[in-house]
Amino acid sequence: MTSTVEAGRLEVAALRKQFPLLQQLSHGKRLIYLDSAASSQRPRAVLDAMDHYYETTHANVHRGVYAIAEEATRQFEMARRATGRFINAPRPDVEIVFTKNATEALNLVAHSYGRHLLPKGKAILLTELEHHANIVPWLMLAAESGAELRYIPVGEDYRLDLSELDRLIDGVGLVGVSCMSNVLGTVIDLGPVVEAAHAVGAVVVADGSQLVPQRGVDVSALGVDFLAFTGHKMLGPTGIGVLWGREDLLERMPPFLGGGEMIRDVRLDGFVPNDLPWKFEAGTPPIAEAIGLHAAIGFLESVGMEKIAAHEIGLTARAIELLTDRHGDDLQIFGPTDDLTARGGVLSFGFRDLHAHDLAQVLDAEGICIRAGHHCAKPLMRRLGVTATARASFYVYNGEDDIAALSDALDVAAAFFG
Amino acid sequence: MAGLEDLYREIILDHYRSPRNRGELPVPPAHRVEGFNPLCGDEVVVYLEVNDGTLTDLRIAGQGCSISQSSASMMSATVKGRPVEEARKLIRSFKAMMSIREQSLGGEEEAEEADARGEAEIMRPEDLGELAALQGVVKFPVRIKCATLSWNALAQGLDEIAAGVPSSD
Numbered sequence: 001m002t003s004t005v006e007a008g009r010l011e012v013a014a015l016r017k018q019f020p021l022l023q024q025l026s027h028g029k030r031l032i033y034l035d036s037a038a039s040s041q042r043p044r045a046v047l048d049a050m051d052h053y054y055e056t057t058h059a060n061v062h063r064g065v066y067a068i069a070e071e072a073t074r075q076f077e078m079a080r081r082a083t084g085r086f087i088n089a090p091r092p093d094v095e096i097v098f099t100k101n102a103t104e105a106l107n108l109v110a111h112s113y114g115r116h117l118l119p120k121g122k123a124i125l126l127t128e129l130e131h132h133a134n135i136v137p138w139l140m141l142a143a144e145s146g147a148e149l150r151y152i153p154v155g156e157d158y159r160l161d162l163s164e165l166d167r168l169i170d171g172v173g174l175v176g177v178s179c180m181s182n183v184l185g186t187v188i189d190l191g192p193v194v195e196a197a198h199a200v201g202a203v204v205v206a207d208g209s210q211l212v213p214q215r216g217v218d219v220s221a222l223g224v225d226f227l228a229f230t231g232h233k234m235l236g237p238t239g240i241g242v243l244w245g246r247e248d249l250l251e252r253m254p255p256f257l258g259g260g261e262m263i264r265d266v267r268l269d270g271f272v273p274n275d276l277p278w279k280f281e282a283g284t285p286p287i288a289e290a291i292g293l294h295a296a297i298g299f300l301e302s303v304g305m306e307k308i309a310a311h312e313i314g315l316t317a318r319a320i321e322l323l324t325d326r327h328g329d330d331l332q333i334f335g336p337t338d339d340l341t342a343r344g345g346v347l348s349f350g351f352r353d354l355h356a357h358d359l360a361q362v363l364d365a366e367g368i369c370i371r372a373g374h375h376c377a378k379p380l381m382r383r384l385g386v387t388a389t390a391r392a393s394f395y396v397y398n399g400e401d402d403i404a405a406l407s408d409a410l411d412v413a414a415a416f417f418g
Numbered sequence: 419m420a421g422l423e424d425l426y427r428e429i430i431l432d433h434y435r436s437p438r439n440r441g442e443l444p445v446p447p448a449h450r451v452e453g454f455n456p457l458c459g460d461e462v463v464v465y466l467e468v469n470d471g472t473l474t475d476l477r478i479a480g481q482g483c484s485i486s487q488s489s490a491s492m493m494s495a496t497v498k499g500r501p502v503e504e505a506r507k508l509i510r511s512f513k514a515m516m517s518i519r520e521q522s523l524g525g526e527e528e529a530e531e532a533d534a535r536g537e538a539e540i541m542r543p544e545d546l547g548e549l550a551a552l553q554g555v556v557k558f559p560v561r562i563k564c565a566t567l568s569w570n571a572l573a574q575g576l577d578e579i580a581a582g583v584p585s586s587d
Contacts, residue, residue: 355483357460357564358426365422374459387459387481416422417431417484 010303010311012399018043019397029367032402037182037210037346037393038371039232042296046235049295050288061287062261062278076287079294080277086297087208087227088218089244094276097243097250098285102209103133105228105243106176108280109205110137112253113226114174115145122173123148125202127160127188128383129181132376134207138176152177152193154383158184158336162192169196175204179211179222183375183389184335185316185346187211194223203249209233213395214312214344216305219244231289235396236296240289243280250276257282308396312345315394319347319403326407327351330414334389345394348375351410354417356388362413368406424554425561426484429492434484439494441477443467448475449578449585453571455563460486464571468579473497473505478568485552485561490568492549502576508549509573511541515553516562 016022019041024031033041059069061076077093084092099105114137118124124138128151142149150168155161158181169175175197180187190206197204203225208217212227213234219227226249231240245253255262255273259282265272273279300308317340323331332350336343351359356372363370371391374381381387392406443450443465453462460482467475476498478490493512497505543550555565578585 357483357485357561361425361558361561362422373457378459381459387461416426 010307010396012311012397015303016397016399018045020044020047022397026367026369027365030405032368032405034392034394034398034402034406035369035371036213036233036395036398037391039238040213040235040395041397042235042237042292043299045299046237046292046295050237050292053288053291058288060284072287075294076285076290079290082294082297083242083290084244086216086301087212087229087244088220090220091247095244095247095250097245097277097280098290099228099241099243099280100239100286101232101241102207102228102230103137103241105230105241106133106205106207107137108243108256109226109228109245110141112256112280113203113249114138114141114147116254117249117252118145118147118173120145121171122202123150123171125150125152125168125172125175125197127152127177128154129160129184129186129377129380130176130178131182131207131209132378133209134176134178134205135379147173151379154184154380157338158186158334159342160186160188160193165192165196169200169202172197172200172202175202176207177204178207178209179217180208180214180344180346181335181377181380182210182346183348183377183380183391185343185348186336187215187342187344189342190222190224198223210344210346213300215309216300225249231293231296234293234296235299236293237286237289240286240293242293247276250280253280255279255282259283261285303396311396312394313340313343315398315400315403316340316343316345316347318400319392319394319406322403322407323347323349323410327410330410334384334386345398346391347393348389348391350386350389352414352417354413356390358417359390359410359413362416363406363409366405366409366412368409370406425558427551427554429548429551430484430488433488433491433495437478437487437491439477439491439498440479441465442479443475443477445585445587448477449575450587451571451575451578452480452586453567453574455482455486455567457560457563460564460567462486462490462568462571464490464568464575466572466575466579468502468576471503472501473499473576476572482567483561483564485555485564486567489552489565492552493568493572496547496549497572502580505572506576507539507541508546509569509576510539511546512549512552512569513566514540515543515546515550516556516566 021041059072061073080096081092084096089095153161205226206224208227208229212229227244232238262282263271330352334348360372448465448467462480465477
C-alpha cells in the first residue's frame with residue numbers, strides 16, 4: 001500500500017459549518033456522516049436557493065406568460081445549461097434531460113433506446129460491479145426482447161477484468177458500465193471499454209452516480225454515449241436526476257413517459273412529441289430541485305472539482321493507512337489499496353466476524369453514520385463471497401477527525417461484542 | 419432514546435455466539451424454506467420436520483446479523499418438539515410483539531383482525547420466556563425485519579407443509 005497522494009487541501013472545518021445537518025448531535029455526540037455515497041448532505045446555499053425560489057418565483061414552467069412563470073422557466077432552463085456545462089456536454093440546452101434520479105435516467109435509456117433502437121439479436125454487456133439500477137432495467141428489457149446479457153467480470157484486484165473483452169464485445173449492441181463502483185471505490189478506466197464498444201457499433205451507457213460528485217466527468221473526453229447521475233449525491237436535493245445523451249441518439253429515441261410538456265400537439269387519435277429535451281420530461285418537472293442542483297453545482301465549482309478529487313483521494317488514503325495500522329488483521333478492505341488515484345472516497349470493509357449491521361448499530365451509538373448491507377449490488381456481493389459489508393464514504397465535509405472517530409468506534413464495537 | 423443495551427441483551431448475544439439447532443436436515447423427509455432480508459442481504463434457511471401434527475425437528479442454516487441469528491436460534495429452541503398449532507400461536511405472538519404498536523403499522527391491526535375472527539390467542543411478551551428479550555428490537559424499527567426473518571420462514575414452511583407444497587431445493 002502506498003500513500004504518496006497528498007491529502008487534499010480543503011478547508012474542511014469551514015466547509016462543514018455550511019451544512020446545517022452536520023451541526024447537530026446524534027446520541028449526544030457529534031454527528032459524523034460517512035454515508036455520502038448513498039446520499040450526501042446539502043449546504044445552506046442549496047437550501048436557500050430552493051427556499052428563495054418557492055418564496056418568490058414558483059409557478060409552473062413552460063406554461064404561464066406572467067412574470068413569475070417566465071422567471072421560473074428561465075431559472076429552470078439556466079439550471080439545465082449549468083448542469084450540461086458541468087459535464088462539458090456539447091449541447092447543454094438539448095442534451096440534458098432532468099429525471100427523478102439516476103435510476104430513472106437509466107430506465108429511460110433501457111425503455112426508449114433499448115426497446116426501439118437496440119438492433120434485434122444484439123447482446124447487452126454489463127459489468128459484475130454494477131449497482132442494481134444498471135442491471136435490473138436491462139434484465140427487464142432482456143426478459144421482453146430476449147436479448148442476451150453478458151458481464152465483464154471483476155478480478156482479484158477489484159478492477160474490471162478486461163482480458164476477455166474482445167470475446168465479450170462480439171455481437172454487443174449496448175454496454176452499461178459504472179464510472180466508479182459504489183462498493184469497491186474502484187474508478188473504472190472506461191477508455192478500453194468505450195473503444196471496444198464503438199469498434200463494434202455499440203453505444204455506451206455510463207452510470208456516473210458516484211464519480212460525477214467526486215471527480216466531475218467530461219462526457220466529451222470520456223467518449224460515452226449516455227451518462228446518468230443524480231442530484232442528491234452531489235450536495236443537491238433528492239428528486240432530481242440527470243440523463244445526458246448524444247443529441248443524435250436522443251433525437252432518434254421515442255418518448256419514455258407520456259403526458260403534458262413532452263408533446264407538441266395532441267389529437268384524439270395521436271400526438272406529436274416535443275423537441276429535445278422536453279420530449280423526455282413528461283409532466284411538471286422537478287423545478288425547485290433543478291434550481292437546488294444548480295446551486296449545488298455552483299457550490300462544487302466554487303470549492304473546485306480538482307480540489308475535491310484530491311481531497312477524496314487523500315482522505316481515503318489516510319483512512320486505509322490509519323485503519324490498517326490500528327486494526328490490522330481485524331480489518332478486511334474490499335477494494336483496491338495499491339493505486340489510490342484509481343479509487344474514490346468509498347471504503348467497504350469487514351471488521352472481525354461482526355455482521356455489518358451489528359457494526360453499524362454500534363457505530364450509530366457513537367454518532368457515526370455508515371452504510372451496512374449489500375449496497376444495491378448483490379451480484380458483486382456474491383462475487384466477493386459476502387452477504388453484506390460495512391461502508392464508509394467521504395465527501396467535502398469529512399476530515400481526518402472523522403476517520404479517527406471511526407477507528408475509535410471500531411474499538412468500541414470490538415469491546416461490545418467481545 | 420433507546421440504547422444499545424435495549425437491543426443487544428445478554429441472552430441475545432449468547433444465542434448469537436452459541437446458536438442452537440444449527441445445521442441442516444435431509445430433504446425429504448424434512449421441508450426446507452428460505453427467508454431473505456432484502457435490506458441487508460441476510461439469508462436464513464429453516465429445515466423442519468412435521469410428524470403427526472408435531473414439529474419434531476428443526477434446523478437453522480444461513481447467515482446474518484446477531485439479531486436475525488439469535489432470533490432464529492431462540493425460535494428453534496422454543497418451537498422444537500411442540501405441536502404445530504402451538505408453534506403457530508408462538509409465531510403470531512412473536513410477530514405481535516414485534517409490531518410497532520405506537521404507530522400501528524399494520525401488525526397490531528392484523529392481530530386485532532385475527533382477534534375479531536376469534537382465531538388469535540396472542541400470548542403476551544411476558545409469557546414468551548426468553549423470546550421477550552427481543553422486545554427491545556421494536557425500538558430499532560429497521561432491525562424488526564432481522565428479528566422476524568426466521569419466523570416468517572417458519573410460518574411459510576408450516577403453510578407449505580399443510581398445503582402439500584413441495585420443499586424448495
